[in-house]
Amino acid sequence: xxxxxxxxxxxxxxxxxxxxxxxxxxxxxxxxxxxxxxxxxxxxxxxxxxxxxxxxxxxxxxxxxxxxxxxxxxxxxxxxxxxxxxxxxxxxxxxxxxxxxxxxxxxxxxxxxxxxxxxxxxxxxxxxxxxxxxxxxxxxxxxxxxxxxxxxxxxxxxxxxxxxxxxxxxxxxxxxxxxxxxxxxxxxxxxxxxxxxxxxxxxxxxxxxxxxxxxxxxxxxxxxxxxxxxxxxxxxxxxxxxxxxxxxxxxxxxxxxxxxxxxxxxxxxxxxxxxxxxxxxxxxxxxxxxxxxxxxxxxxxxxxxxxxxxxxxxxxxxxxxxxxxxxxxxxxxxxxxxxxxxxxxxxxxxxxxxxxxxxxxxxxxxxxxxxxxxxxxxxxxxxxxxxxxxxxxxxxxxxxxxxxxxxxxxxxxxxxxxxxxxxxxxxxxxxxxxxxxxxxxxxxxxxxxxxxxxxxxxxxxxxxxxxxxxxxxxxx
Ligand code: ABC
Ligand code: CA
Numbered sequence: 001x002x003x004x005x006x007x008x009x010x011x012x013x014x015x016x017x018x019x020x021x022x023x024x025x026x027x028x029x030x031x032x033x034x035x036x037x038x039x040x041x042x043x044x045x046x047x048x049x050x051x052x053x054x055x056x057x058x059x060x061x062x063x064x065x066x067x068x069x070x071x072x073x074x075x076x077x078x079x080x081x082x083x084x085x086x087x088x089x090x091x092x093x094x095x096x097x098x099x100x101x102x103x104x105x106x107x108x109x110x111x112x113x114x115x116x117x118x119x120x121x122x123x124x125x126x127x128x129x130x131x132x133x134x135x136x137x138x139x140x141x142x143x144x145x146x147x148x149x150x151x152x153x154x155x156x157x158x159x160x161x162x163x164x165x166x167x168x169x170x171x172x173x174x175x176x177x178x179x180x181x182x183x184x185x186x187x188x189x190x191x192x193x194x195x196x197x198x199x200x201x202x203x204x205x206x207x208x209x210x211x212x213x214x215x216x217x218x219x220x221x222x223x224x225x226x227x228x229x230x231x232x233x234x235x236x237x238x239x240x241x242x243x244x245x246x247x248x249x250x251x252x253x254x255x256x257x258x259x260x261x262x263x264x265x266x267x268x269x270x271x272x273x274x275x276x277x278x279x280x281x282x283x284x285x286x287x288x289x290x291x292x293x294x295x296x297x298x299x300x301x302x303x304x305x306x307x308x309x310x311x312x313x314x315x316x317x318x319x320x321x322x323x324x325x326x327x328x329x330x331x332x333x334x335x336x337x338x339x340x341x342x343x344x345x346x347x348x349x350x351x352x353x354x355x356x357x358x359x360x361x362x363x364x365x366x367x368x369x370x371x372x373x374x375x376x377x378x379x380x381x382x383x384x385x386x387x388x389x390x391x392x393x394x395x396x397x398x399x400x401x402x403x404x405x406x407x408x409x410x411x412x413x414x415x416x417x418x419x420x421x422x423x424x425x426x427x428x429x430x431x432x433x434x435x436x437x438x439x440x441x442x443x444x445x446x447x448x449x450x451x452x453x454x455x456x457x458x459x460x461x462x463x464x465x466x467x468x469x470x471x472x473x474x475x476x
Contacts, residue, residue, distance in 0.1 A: 002198070002199075002222060002223045003223060003244050003245075003286055004378075005111070005198075005223075006057075006111070006198075006199060006223045006245075006286065006322060007285055007286055007322060007378035007379070008056075008371055008378055009056045009057040009111060009322055010054060010055045010056055010057070010317070010322070010323045010324075010325065010364050010367065010368075011055065011056075011057045011058070011059050011113065011288065011322060011323065011324040011325070012050055012053070012055035012057070012058050012059070012324075012325050012327060013058075013059040013290070013293060013294070013324050013325065013326045013327060014043065014058060014059070014060060014061075014327040014345075015038070015061050015077075015078060015079075015294055015327065015342055016038050016039070016040065016043065016060050016061040016079065016092050017035055017036055017037070017038040017061065017077040017078065017079070017091065017092070018030075018036060018038050018077075018327070018342050018343065018344050018345060019038050019042060019043060019046065019327055019345050020038055020039075020042030020043055020045055020046045020345065020346065020350075021036075021037045021038055021039060021042045021346065022037070022039055022041050022042055022045075024346060024350075025346065026346050026347065026349050028344065028346055029344070030343050030344030030346065030347045031339070031340070031343060031344070032074065032339060033073055033074020033075065033077065033339050034070075034074050034075045034077060035075050035077040035091050036077065036344050038092075038344070039091075039092050039093045039097065040060075040092050040093040040097040040098050040100070040101045041093055041097050041100075041101075043058070043060070043101055044097075044100060044101050044104050046350060047104060047105070047108060047110070049350050049352065050110075051108065051110075052352050052361065053325070053330055053352075053357065053360060053361050053364065054360075054361050054364030054365050054368065055110075055325060055364065056109070056110050056111065056368075057110060057111035057112070057113060057198070057199070058105065058110070058111075058112055058113065059113040059114075059115065059199075059201055059324070060101075060112065060113070060114060060115065061078060061079035061080075061092070061115055062078075062079035062080055062082070062089075062114070062115045062116060062117050062203070063079070063088055063089055063092065063098065063114060063115075063195075064079075064082050064084065064085050064086075064087065064088065064089060064117075065082070065083055065084040065085075065086075065087035065088060065089050065090070066079060066080075066081045066082060066083055066089055066122070067081050067083045067122055067124070068083075071124035071125075071167065071168050072124065072167035072168060073167055073168045074339070076122070077091075078294065078342070079092075079115070080117055080122075080203060081121075081122035081168070081170075082117055082120075082121050082122060083121065083122065083133065083134060083135070084134070084135040085135060085136060085137075085183075085187055086135055086136065087135075095194075098195055099194075099195060099196075102195055102196045102197065103196075106196065111198035111199060112195075112196075112197050112198055112199070113197065113198065113199035113200060113201055113223070113225075114191070114195070114197045114199075114200050114201070115200070115201045115203055116188065116191075116200050116201070116202055116203065117203040117204065118173065118175060118184050118202065118203075118208060118212070118216070119163075119170070119172065119173060119175065119203065119204040119205075119207045119208050120162070120163060120170035120171055120172050120173055120204065120207075121134050121137065121143075121170070121171050121173065122164075122168065122169075122170055122171070123168075123169050123170075123171050124167070124168050124169075125166070125167075126166045129143075129146070129171055131143070131171075136183060137173060137180065137183075141174070142173060142174055142177065142179075142180060143171045143172060143173055143174060144160045144161070144162070144172040144173075144174060146162060146169070146171070147160075147161055147162060148161055148162050148163075148164070148165070148169070149161030149162065149163060149207075158206060158207055159207055159208065159209050160172060161207075163204065163207065172207070175208050175209060175212045176209055176211075176212070181212060181215065181216070184216055184219075185215055185216060185219035186219070188200070188216060188219055188220040189219045189220065189221070192220055192221065192222055197222060198222055198223065199222050199223035199224065199225070200220060200222060200223070200224050200225075201224075201225050201226070201227065201247070201288075202216075202224060202225070202226040202227060202243070203227055204227060204229075205226030205227050205228055205239065205243070205246070206226075206227070206228045206229060206230060206239070210238075210239065210241075210242045211242075213226070213239075213242040213243050214242055214243075217242075217243050217244070223244065223245070224243045224244055224245065225243070225244070225245035225246055225247055225288050226239055226242075226243050226245070226246045226247065227246075227247050228246045228247065228249060229247075229249055229295070230249055230250075231249055231250055231252075231253040232250065233250040233272075233276050233277045233279070233280035233281065234280045236248075236249055236250055236280075236281075237277075237280035237281040237282070240281050240282050240283065241282070244283075244286055245286045245287055245288060245322070246287060246288070247287075247288045247290065247293075247324075248277070248287040248288055248289045248290065248321060250272075250273075250276070250277055250280075251273055251277060251287070251289055251315075251316075251319065251321075252289075252290060252291065252296075254269055254272050254273030255273065255291055255312045255315055255316070256291075256299075256302075256312075257269075258273065258312070258405050259299075259303070259308040259309070259311055259312035259315075259405050260299065260302045260303045260308070260312075261302065261303070263405055265389045265390075266387060266388065266389060266390055266391060266392040266403070266405060267387065267388075267389065269392055269403075269405075270384065270387055270392050273315075273319075274319070274382070274384075278320070278381070284320040284321055284381065285320050285321060285378055285379055285381070286321065286322065287320070287321040287322065288321065288322050288324050289315075289316040289317075289319055289321040289322065289323055289324060290316060290323075290324040290325075290326060291312050291313060291315075291316050291326075291329070292326040292328075292329050292341070293324075293326050294326065294338065294341060294342055295338060295341075296341070297335070297336040297337050297340075297341055298326075298328070298329070298333055298334050298335050298336070298341050299312065299329075300332055300333070300334035301334050301335060301336040301340075301341070305407050305408050305452075306355070306356075306408065307404075307407055307408035307410070307451055307452035307453050308405060308407055308408075308452070309356075310359055310453060310454055311403050311404055311405060311452070311453075311454045313329070313359070313360060313363065314363055314401060314403065314454040315401075315403055317360075317363045317364060317367055318363075318367065318382070318394075318396060318399065318401045319382060320381050320382060323364070323367070325360060325364075327345055328343055328345055328348070329356070329360070330354070330356050330357040330360045330361075331345065331348035331351065331354055331356065331357065332354065332355070332356045333348075362432060362433060363432075366399070366432050370396075370397060370398045370399055373398060374397050374398060376397060377396070377397040377398070380396065380397050381396075382394040382395065382396040382401070383395045383396065383420065383421065385400065385416050385417070385418075385420065385421065386402075386414055386416050388414070390404055390405055390406040390410065390412075391403065391404045391406075391412075391414055391449065393414070393416060393447075395420070395421040400416070400429065400447075401454060402414070402447060402449060402454055402455050403454055404449050404452050404453070404454065405452075406449075406452045407452050408451050408452045409451075409452065410449055410451070410452035411448070411449065411450055411451070411452075412448075412449050413446055413447065413448045413449070414446075414447050414449065415444055415445070415446055415447075416444070416445045416447060417443060417444060417445075418440050418443045418444070418445050419443045422440070422443075424440075425440060425441075425442055425443045426439055426440055426441065426442075427439070427440045427445075428440075429445065431455050432455075433453075433455075
C-alpha cells in the first residue's frame with residue numbers, strides 16, 4: 001500500500017526553478033521574482049547530493065504551463081500561476097526531461113511527489129479577466145465571481161472567494177461543478193500514468209470544498225497530502241477524513257514557538273505539539289512534518305542559535321509522521337519572507353560537508369537505520385519519558401530523543417526512568433553524534449545535555465551504525 005511506502009520516506013521539498021540549473025554556475029543570480037533557470041534536468045544532476053543527505057523522495061514545483069511575462073509580483077518562477085492545464089511549463093524543461101527525472105529517481109529507489117493546483121488560475125491586474133486565454137476553463141461560468149476572501153473564519157468565503165490582490169489575483173475555479181471535477185479526475189489520472197508520479201501535494205486545499213477530494217484522490221491512485229495552511233489542529237485534522245495526509249501546519253507553529261521565540265515552555269509544546277495533534281488527527285504517522293517551506297520565513301531568519309535549530313529539526317525527523325526538508329535548510333539558508341526564502345541553491349556550491357548538511361544527514365540516516373531494524377518504527381508513536389520546562393524527551397522504537405529549548409548555553413543533567421521502554425536495567429546507550437556511551441543503573445539513566453543539543457541515546461544491540469561521520473565539536 002502506498003501510504004506505508006510513504007511513511008518510510010524523507011521528503012525533500014525543492015522549488016524547481018531554484019534548486020539546480022542545467023549547468024553549475026555558482027555566481028548566477030540567486031534572488032528575486034523572476035525565473036533563474038532551475039530545471040528538471042538540473043534536478044537529475046543533483047540526485048547524488050540528495051542521496052548523500054539521505055532524502056528518499058522529492059517534492060517538485062507545479063509542472064503545468066503558467067502565464068508568461070512580468071506582473072507586479074514578477075514571473076511565475078514558482079509555478080503556481082496556471083494558464084494551461086494541458087501543457088507543461090517549458091521553463092522547467094520538456095516532457096522527456098520530466099519523464100527522465102522520474103525514471104532516474106525510480107532507478108535509485110526514490111519517489112517523486114508533484115505539486116498540483118486545482119483551486120485557481122491566475123490573472124494579473126484589475127481589468128476584466130479574459131477567460132479565453134485559459135485552457136480548458138475558458139469561460140466565466142467555470143469560476144466563482146470575482147470577490148476576494150474577506151473573512152478567513154467563514155469557510156464558505158474561504159472556499160469560494162478569490163486569493164490574491166489587485167496586483168495578481170487568482171480566479172477561483174468552481175471545483176464543485178461536475179464538469180470541472182470530471183476534468184481534474186481525468187487530468188490527474190493521465191498525469192500519473194504519463195509521468196509515473198508517486199505522490200501529490202494539493203495546493204490551497206483548504207480553499208476547495210472537502211467533497212472534491214475523495215474522488216480526486218481515488219482517480220490519482222497515489223499518495224496525497226494537502227496544504228491546509230492553518231495552525232489549529234481541529235481545523236486541519238478534519239481534512240484527514242478526505243485525504244490520507246496533510247502538511248502539518250499545527251506542528252510547524254508549535255515548533256516555531258518552542259524553538260524560536262517566544263520559546264514557550266516544553267510543557268506547552270508537549271500539550272499542543274504532541275497531544276493536541278494526536279487528539280485531532282486520525283493518523284499522525286502520515287502527516288508531513290516541516291520546519292520551513294516556501295511560504296514562511298526560514299528558521300534562521302528568526303533565530304541564530306544552532307542548538308535550537310538542531311532540536312527543532314530533530315523534532316521534525318523523529319516525531320510521528322513523515323519528515324520534509326525544505327531545500328536550503330541543509331545549507332543554513334536564512335531568507336525571510338517570500339521571495340527571500342527561495343534562494344538559488346547554487347550559492348551553496350552544493351557543499352556536502354557543511355555543518356547543517358552533516359547534522360541533518362546524521363539524523364536522517366539514524367531514522368533510516370531505525371526503520372531498517374524495526375519496520376514498525378513508522379507505525380508506532382513516540383512515548384514521553386521525561387518533561388520539564390526546558391526538556392521534553394521521548395522514546396520511539398530504539399531511540400531516545402531529548403529535545404531541549406534552553407539554547408546553546410544549556411548544560412544540565414536529567415534522570416530518565418528506563419523501565420517503560422527497556423527490560424534491561426543496565427542497558428547501554430550510545431550517542432548518535434559523539435558515539436559516546438552511557439549505561440543505565442537500576443533502570444535509571446543520567447543524561448547530560450551539553451550546549452543545549454539534542455542527544456540521541458540508542459540501544460546498542462549489535463552495533464549501531466550511523467553512516468555520517470561524527471561531527472562534534474559543533475560550531476555553536
Ligand atoms: C505573491 C507574492 C508575495 C505576496 C503575495 C500577496 O503575492 O509573491 O510576495 O505577499 C503563489 C506564489 C506566491 C504568490 C502567490 C499569490 O502565489 O508562490 O509567491 O505570492 O500570487 C499556496 C502555495 C503558495 C502559492 C499559492 C497560490 C498557494 O504554497 O506558494 O503562492 O497558488 C494562503 C493560502 C495558502 C497559500 C498561501 C501563500 O496563502 O491559504 O494556500 N499557499 C494565514 C492564512 C492562510 C494563508 C497564510 C499566508 O496566512 O490562514 O490561509 O495562506 O498568507 C497563524 C494562523 C494561520 C495564518 C498565519 C499567518 O498565522 O494559524 O492560519 O495563516 O497563526
Ligand atoms: Ca476555491
